[in-house]
Amino acid sequence: MEGIKAASSMVILNLLYFYGMCDMVKDSLLQRYFSKEVRSDLYGAESDIVQACRRLLDERQSSNVMHFLQAINERHDLTEDLKKLQCKSLIFVGESSPFYAEALHMSSKMDRRSSSLVEVQACGSLVTEEHPYAMLIPIEFFLMGFGYYRQPPPSSSRGSNPARPPSSHSCIAPELLSPENLGIKLKPIKTRVAIEV
Incomplete structure (x- = not known):
C-alpha cells in the first residue's frame, strides 16, 4: 500500500512538473482528500466544497503544490x-481516507489511556470539511476527560429543581448518541466523569 501511495505521489509530482495544475492533478488531489460521496452525487455533480477546492487549486502555483x-x-x-x-x-479519520491505515497504525502505537480514534463513515481525509458536526460529540467526550463540561442553559421556569446537583444533568441528548445520528463509529473514548454527591 505504501508503495502504491508513493508511486501515486510521484505521478502527481511529475504531472505538476511537466503540465502544471492540470485537471488530472486536481482530480488526484481531490480524491486524496475527499470521499466519493462528496466528490459527486447520484447525478455526477460535485459538491460546493469540492468545486471551491477546484477553484483554489487553479489559483495555486504548481511549484508550491x-x-x-x-x-x-x-x-x-x-x-x-x-x-x-x-x-x-x-x-479523526474518514473511512474513505487514503490515510485510514496510517491513522489506525498511529492509534495502535499510542498509549490507549491517553488517545482515542474516531472513524467517520462516508468521509475522506478532511473530516473538518465533510462532516464537522460528527466531530462535536467525540470532542465533547474527550474534553469531559479533562473536567470540562458544557454549562446548562439558565432556567427561566420557577419549577426547576434547585437541589439537583450540577453534574447530574445530561451533557448530551441520548438520542444523539446513536451511531445513525452521529454518522460515525466511535472507538472507546476513556473519560473520567466526576460525580458530585
Missing part, C-alpha cells in the same frame, strides 16, 4: 516518537 507534496513524501517515520507522546490525543 510540488513543494507541499515533496515535504509529505520526505517525512520521517514518527512511530517511535508516538510511543513517547505525553499529551492526550484525539484522532
